[in-house]
Amino acid sequence: xxxxxxxIGGGAGGLAVAAGAAQMGAKTVLLEKYKMxxxxxxxGCVPSKAFLAAGHAAQSVREADRFGITATxxxxxxxDIYGHVRAVIGAIEPNDSVERFEGLGVKVIEAAGKxxxxxxxxxxxxxxxxxxxxxxxxxxxxxSPIPGLNQVPYLTNETxxxxxxxxxxxxxxGGGPIGIELAQAHRHLGCEVTVLEMVSIIPxxxxxxxxxxxxxxxxxxxxxxxxAKIIRIEPYADGVRVVLEKDGGEEVVDGSHLLVATGRxxxxxxxxxxxxxxxxxxKGILVDARLRTSxxxxxxxxxxxGGFLFTHVAGYHASVVIKNALFHLPAxxxxxxxxxVTYTAPELAQVGLNEAGAKQTGKDFRxxxxxxxxxxxxxxxxxxxxxxxxxxxPKGHILGCGIVGAHAGELIQxxxxxxxxxxKIGAMATMIVPYPTLGEVSKRAASSFYIPSLxxxxxxxxxxxxxxxx
Numbered sequence: 459x460x461x462x463x464x465x466i467g468g469g470a471g472g473l474a475v476a477a478g479a480a481q482m483g484a485k486t487v488l489l490e491k492y493k494m495x496x497x498x499x500x501x502g503c504v505p506s507k508a509f510l511a512a513g514h515a516a517q518s519v520r521e522a523d524r525f526g527i528t529a530t531x532x533x534x535x536x537x538d539i540y541g542h543v544r545a546v547i548g549a550i551e552p553n554d555s556v557e558r559f560e561g562l563g564v565k566v567i568e569a570a571g572k573x574x575x576x577x578x579x580x581x582x583x584x585x586x587x588x589x590x591x592x593x594x595x596x597x598x599x600x601x602s603p604i605p606g607l608n609q610v611p612y613l614t615n616e617t618x619x620x621x622x623x624x625x626x627x628x629x630x631x632g633g634g635p636i637g638i639e640l641a642q643a644h645r646h647l648g649c650e651v652t653v654l655e656m657v658s659i660i661p662x663x664x665x666x667x668x669x670x671x672x673x674x675x676x677x678x679x680x681x682x683x684x685x686a687k688i689i690r691i692e693p694y695a696d697g698v699r700v701v702l703e704k705d706g707g708e709e710v711v712d713g714s715h716l717l718v719a720t721g722r723x724x725x726x727x728x729x730x731x732x733x734x735x736x737x738x739x740x741k742g743i744l745v746d747a748r749l750r751t752s753x754x755x756x757x758x759x760x761x762x763x764g765g766f767l768f769t770h771v772a773g774y775h776a777s778v779v780i781k782n783a784l785f786h787l788p789a790x791x792x793x794x795x796x797x798x799v800t801y802t803a804p805e806l807a808q809v810g811l812n813e814a815g816a817k818q819t820g821k822d823f824r825x826x827x828x829x830x831x832x833x834x835x836x837x838x839x840x841x842x843x844x845x846x847x848x849x850x851x852p853k854g855h856i857l858g859c860g861i862v863g864a865h866a867g868e869l870i871q872x873x874x875x876x877x878x879x880x881x882k883i884g885a886m887a888t889m890i891v892p893y894p895t896l897g898e899v900s901k902r903a904a905s906s907f908y909i910p911s912l913x914x915x916x917x918x919x920x921x922x923x924x925x926x927x928x
Contacts, residue, residue, distance in 0.1 A: 459565075461485045463783060464579050464588035466571040466729070469496025471760035471772030472594030473554055478780045480563040487588070488564050489571035489581045495554035496596050497616075497761075498769045499547060505619040508546040510639060510801055512539045513646035517678075517803065520646075524840055534647040536624045543619050573734040577755050590755055590783040591734075593743060594772070595725040597761035602631070602720040606691035610698045612716040615640075625649055625715035629700055633659035633682065635800040637719035638675065642802050645680045652711050654686040654700060660800055664812040667862040670843055671802050683711075691716070724762045747790040748782050749775055757783065766796050795877045799867035804844055807870035810858025810877055816849045823857060824850045826883075828903035830863045835894040839864070846903045848873070854882040854907065865896055872900060883907045 463479045465472045468490030480486040493500045516532045523529035552558060556566045569582035579586045599614035601607070615636060626649065630641045633655030645651045653659070653675075659682060660668045675682055687703040697714040724742035737744045737752040742764020749757045757779045760772030774791070781789035797809040816823045830836040830844030844863020850856060859873040876885055886904035891897045911917070 459487065459584055459586045461487045461565070461586060461588045463487070463590050463592065464571075464586050465489065465592045465594060466579065467496065467594035467596060467725075467760075467762070468494045468554070468566075469594055469596045469760065469772065470498050470769045471596075471776045472496070472592065473559070474773050474776035475592050475594065475759070475779055476559060476564045477562055478776065479784060480559075482780075482784060484784055486564045487586055488559060488566050489579070490566065490568060491570035494556060494559075494566075495551065497598070499550060499554055501616040501619070503769050504547055504550055505543045506615065506636075506639060506643075507801060508543045509539070509619060510643045512542055513643035514803055516648070517646040521840075532648075534624060537622055539624070539647065540619065540621055570728060572728060572730040573736070574730070576734050576753055590757065592779055592783070593729065593736075593751070593756065593758040593762055594760050594776075595729065595762045596772075597722040597724050597767055599718070600721040600723040601718050604631070604688055604691055607718070610691055610693050610716060612698075612718050614718055618717055625713075627652070627697070627713040628715050628717055629654065629698065629711055629713035630717045630719055631688065631700070632719035632721070633661075633684065634719060634721065635660060635798075637717070638671070639801055640717060640719065641680055641682075642675050642678060645675070645678050646803075650681075650713075652681040652713060653683065654688060654702070654711070655682070655684050656686060656688075658684045660806065663800070663806055663808055664814070664847060664860045666813070667806055667808075667845060667847065667860050670804060670845060670862040671800070671806055674804060674843060675802070722761065722767055724764045726762065748788060749778055749791055750782070766793060766798075768796070768798060771796055795874055797870050797874050799870070801867065804841070804863045805866035806860075806862045807866040808858070808860045809870055809874050810856070811849050812858055812860050813847065813849060816857055822852050824852065824907070826850055826903045826906050828899045828906065830896075830899060832902070833894075833896060833899050835896050835898070836864065838894065841896075844899075846899045848883070848903050850883050850907060854884060856881070856883060856886075861899075863896070863899070869896060869900060872897070 462484040463486045465476045465488045468488055476486050476488040519532040559566055567581045571579045571581040574580045628644050628649050628651050630637045630653045633653050638659055641651045641653045689701045689703050692699050694712050698716045700711045702709045726738050731738050735753045743758040743762055745758050745763050749759055751758050759775035761767045778789045778791045781787040800806040826848040828846050831842035836842045841864035846861045849858040856877050861869050883904050891901050
């Protein structure tokens with residue numbers, strides 16, 4: 459088979475490349491060895507957000523009393539909750555299906571692909587020669603080599619939603635975004651939950667903002683143990699026991715189920731990348747700014763490159779590759795303004811530098827803050843736990859922004875736009891925002907940049923001077 463574009467991997471990035479290329483007239487083949495839609499649709503973003511939505515709904519019932527509504531402790535129907543997750547996947551599935559993509563003109567081969575030459579791939583006995591090849595094989599859950607883990611059953615994001623009964627007591631190893639999201643969701647649905655984190659929860663985000671999330675999950679009744687050093691794991695009764703080091707001795711945590719959320723690993727095994735002259739490591743495939751591998755006829759996008767492991771980055775990478783592969787434009791990927799969101803309650807969102815990162819640059823900057831409790835909409839909805847922090851240069855250039863609070867994932871988007879278009883803080887300060895909305899926190903924070911000069915002695919003198927003229 460001779461084609462223009464061969465895409466290995468039918469996840470978010472691979473599907474975007476295949477759909478775009480085929481609709482632009484390129485002869486395209488897509489190889490997917492398991493499920494179309496990849497991790498995001500089947501085990502990641504989609505099922506996790508559906509599960510989180512169920513947890514948030516349960517918690518809103520639990521907290522209704524604060525609005526003068528008699529609240530009762532909600533009953534979680536396990537079968538229906540997992541049914542909701544599967545229904546959401548099912549609703550989105552047709553968009554990523556073989557039938558849809560073949561309708562777009564993509565030849566789909568449902569088999570694993572591997573390189574047999576610099577521009578040749580083999581799948582299901584078919585040899586494919588392509589002008590350009592795109593590797594989009596994603597990533598899978600990384601399971602830390604903890605002593606005894608192989609002696610007990612455990613869940614990962616790939617199996618945690620494929621259940622029919624909520625766990626009685628879930629032990630989560632790993633307090634990063636995935637671990638904390640799923641821990642809080644299970645807690646909201648009535649499970650006992652213990653999180654074991656070696657360092658601190660959500661360690662890559664701003665510590666001040668993370669603490670707002672920390673305090674909330676503790677109020678929810680989640681047992682979050684930071685600085686936890688796991689010695690071993692062993693079977694216990696009908697569940698699992700995790701043995702921790704404490705004060706020179708041992709401490710045990712017993713649970714019914716174990717979820718391992720210790721990161722992700724790029725899928726590079728089985729591709730025979732060496733036969734195509736492609737450099738890689740266990741951290742992913744090495745690419746340049748144009749997302750080309752060491753073999754310039756082959757591109758790699760998304761999680762397999764080992765950079766930002768987000769679906770939206772894979773989609774962005776697809777657009778860069780389309781420009782390069784089809785139009786021979788020297789388009790480069792720019793990762794300076796990639797946003798990330800942890801979908802806890804409250805949500806935590808970040809783009810650009812946080813305060814710690816800004817300090818490491820050694821350059822002058824200002825931190826603009828505005829608390830949610832000063833926002834009228836947040837007061838009306840009882841969502842006053844939150845804070846916005848913007849990192850600004852003395853001349854008003856935006857270096858980064860972090861938001862913790864209700865709908866932070868939505869509120870961060872104007873800051874992403876401002877940074878990507880190199881707008882200064884004045885653009886945020888002068889925009890007209892509807893009242894009352896949570897979006898006012900951005901305008902108020904931005905406006906605070908001008909307070910020192912606006913209400914200074916110099917300004918008072920100018921006003922007094924002009925008052926002489928009537």
